[in-house]
Amino acid sequence: MVKQAIHNMQQPQLGLKIQEWRKAKGMTQEELVEKCNINVRTIQRIEAGEVTPRSYTVKAILEALGVEKELPMPAIASNEPLIFSKQSKQTFLAAAIAGVIYFLVSMLEIYWDGVLFFDSALKIPDYYVLIKVIILISFSLYFFGWSKLGEALDSKLIRWGAFMLITVNLVIIISDITFAGSLETDYKLYGFVKLVGFGVSLIPFSIGLILQKGYMGNLFLVTGIVGILTAILLMTVLFVMVGLAVLSVFDILLIYILTSIAFQKERVPV
Template identity: 45%
Template structure:
């Protein structure tokens, strides 16, 4: 097997066993940088190195039948993971619908100080926060299963920042920005900043799941910049909606465990 297929197969077997690169190099007695370059498809290792790695990862490559020469790779997500991803996708749908209604009221309340917010507004924000945390957890699981630390950090950072924003509104009993424009600007900018690590984590997932993750991650970064500048917040609201829908799609896609996705991850 040639590169880059060899590197992807090694990476997927390592991840399916829950093994880090450091643990693999310890058992193979090779350099960490070597493993990194092999998995990235940058170098073709010596036959002895390949044999050692495959013995440690229990990879079998029969040579008598060309049609069977490709190793069987365990999927990144177990059946339990797939069920969890499906439910986080459902949480994403709930979040998208409820948050759209919340955003509508935020705009109305900030545009007209004479409008009274509905009595259920606090409950609405609590539902948004809970559904958002459940939705984001799906990507924490993705990052966990693919050893993507940036994505895991991005999810935690995203939840904490948004919990702070929503929590402030809940504590004050009103949309803070409607009373203090500058605080509202700060909340918008904070939300934009919260999207950056998460979006970078999605971009980094390209090497595992393909270019779609990179495209969606870049869309997230563009949305983040729009919110941070404040001037383009309205346009950013629309790109944010597209970004959320795309993220929901990714969770449902992973929950299906399609064979096509496995082949894409292997580069076949």
């Protein structure tokens, strides 16, 4: 009966049991991390019941605790979605809202960047800088949410890929504001550099999405492929208009994923 109960254990009971086993062994979270090669934050989230770990993560923890051979594995299907805490869901929802704001304002940004690209002598509007500031803030919040999701998924590519996108966008925005309206700027060369830079920065993040297909499903696979396609089209520059259209699809998919996770229904623990 006891073994069967452990076999069917879900969060938060699983996290509490792991914590109990760890303390019974006289181990700190840091010592457990050294044995199972999982970062401290992941162990903390598992023990707090904030996320449901993958099967191989549970196996690694049980082996490190020396209980893997004594007990059957918890029944956590490989395609079973993570269960996120209320705080995490709020973060993802805020990121999705920021993503919508970014998506809408970026339409205006793309228009004026296009104007500068094709006719640098045209006077840009007074609100151009405001557009860039809104893009900077909303984009950063948007992908900060994705970095937190990458952390929950234990995906370094998604997590650091999101930070890479935030950093590249920050550099681009600062450059846009600095060079705005300057007649000395070669906007065609500058536009080329921006497109290639942003395209390159999309690749690690998109690969991270693709690698989550086995655990998070085909939506992550499709979104990752769309991201790679976007990167390739932007870097060619010749197909930039098609690339921007595909980028819109990419953003819609990313916002949808964040929103769907934010409104994920709670499961009743077994």
